[in-house]
Amino acid sequence: MKTIRSQQLLTIALLAMLAFTITIAHAAGPLPSWNDGKAKQSIITFVEKVTRPGSPGFVPVPERIAVFDNDGTLWAEQPMYVQLFFVVDRVKALAPQHPEWKDKEPFASVLRGDVKAALAGGERALMEMVMATHTGMTTEEFEQIVKGWIATAKHPSTGRLYTGMVYQPMLEVLAYLRANGFKTFIVSGGGIEFMRPWTESVYGIPPEQVVGSSVKTKFDLREGKPVLVRLPELNFNDDHGGKPVGINQHIGRRPIAAFGNSDGDLQMLQWTAAGPGVRFCLYVHHDDAAREWAYDRQSQIGRLDKGLDEANARGWTVVSMKNDWKTVFPSEKK
């Protein structure tokens, strides 16, 4: 009995300290890397509406689901998607085992260092390279390959690790939402198994809250040891109309907040907006050529055209990276 009482007192003391810490943290204010303005205020107003008990917009904790696109929304996607750099590096790494690639497109172009020429083959060429580099191994082997690459590969123009090219203001949005009872999910056109090995340490998003494109896998026993083998067949394309499909398949309820940056996210935002009650949709607009990149309606990567029109028409939040963000990448933080 004595032990239980002293344990209780310890628990109470610890919880009291926790409550105090929370109060202090809150005093500093959320979203410190955001400039004061409409965009920042819209996020805070939304969160206050859905979390204030008794508010007409109140949403119970289990229904506080927020979904985030990854490429261009949580990290940079120029001059091309990070996963494409991974494909290129894997083609080079695997080339010694594939002497035939020297004379076979799109591989030959990649090995000559001409990625643009390789991608001229369109969707078919891309999928051929993805399947050659992403399948044939077990899920565990692929995870190790991704972990090894993401720990060392550097962005060609900034020389940073790719995980250093995440957006500090968006990390703060993720943390702010979670501190307010939200479950945060990634819903990306990128490969689900390409993201999972690092999303927990980088974004605080665990593997089970990552939705993405995937290949089929097959259960097999290899010398009695169960493995999942990655097959060269597309299982799911998590982009455009695929995003609401993926959300329904993985999450099974409609998000109340959605964050994207391109037309590929539009259906996810529409799906989110169409639910009852208070809803929040946000587009990150890449308009900061000095600190990041500036692109929208004409871009091949991360095109934002129809989405921008719809955001303006419906009053969704459009974030100007240039004006709304004090800093872009974490290491610039003051």
Added chain:
Amino acid sequence: MKTIRSQQLLTIALLAMLAFTITIAHAAGPLPSWNDGKAKQSIITFVEKVTRPGSPGFVPVPERIAVFDNDGTLWAEQPMYVQLFFVVDRVKALAPQHPEWKDKEPFASVLRGDVKAALAGGERALMEMVMATHTGMTTEEFEQIVKGWIATAKHPSTGRLYTGMVYQPMLEVLAYLRANGFKTFIVSGGGIEFMRPWTESVYGIPPEQVVGSSVKTKFDLREGKPVLVRLPELNFNDDHGGKPVGINQHIGRRPIAAFGNSDGDLQMLQWTAAGPGVRFCLYVHHDDAAREWAYDRQSQIGRLDKGLDEANARGWTVVSMKNDWKTVFPSEKK
């Protein structure tokens, strides 16, 4: 400042009450509907090993993933799967819109009340009925249909609601694991959208932690309103080797504990057992003809044959419903 201080004091008081409540609850001991014995002890020993800080088997909270089969593991599956009763009731409900069913198998047999004859058509007949009753509507419409049915439909021999035919001892395992930092998932051969409308209220398992079989869905705009339409095409069969595939697809990490009752769960248990560190695999063995049903190696539904051999060979926990469970269904609770 005054407000913050009094809010803090209130928080401290509430947290202290919470700590006290937790202490009381713990004093009663976990798994009260389990008889003392090897099965109950194996669950408790496992949980203590993976949760005790400094223990060689310690597992950090985010990796405490436990997966549960549904039919026959969390609720009854005799004389046939609950979802099959749903199919039968839906065929009857939809019959007025399908006059042709009167002369068309397998529907004609169902409408005559001969489900056994309908199922004699095998997998093809079953899938025909599933597609006729589970697709063509939006995801939201289907959710409402399931909610309406599960709230009222009664089991033919017990007269209970199906949600009253869940296993009290397994509800306690779910709660015990969650109280120890586990995330609990359902991984069922049943339809994912057939389970999600009620798993949160019945099992405390939210939709995003339900993995199951599914049909394909398609995003569409109907008069400007986004919908997901359920298509008559199988998307995923979450049984046997499909269970580890579904676990990898949805959860993205290997569970450390798995609970099943049939050969359809064997690959899930093998996949769970094959990870490093402390692992826990459990089979519920239906050997209680008086309070539930008794079946195993010869049963068409929930056959447990290879799984029972492997469980015995590998020392997995095999639960005797008859000997290990004080009560089976919640309302018998003393």
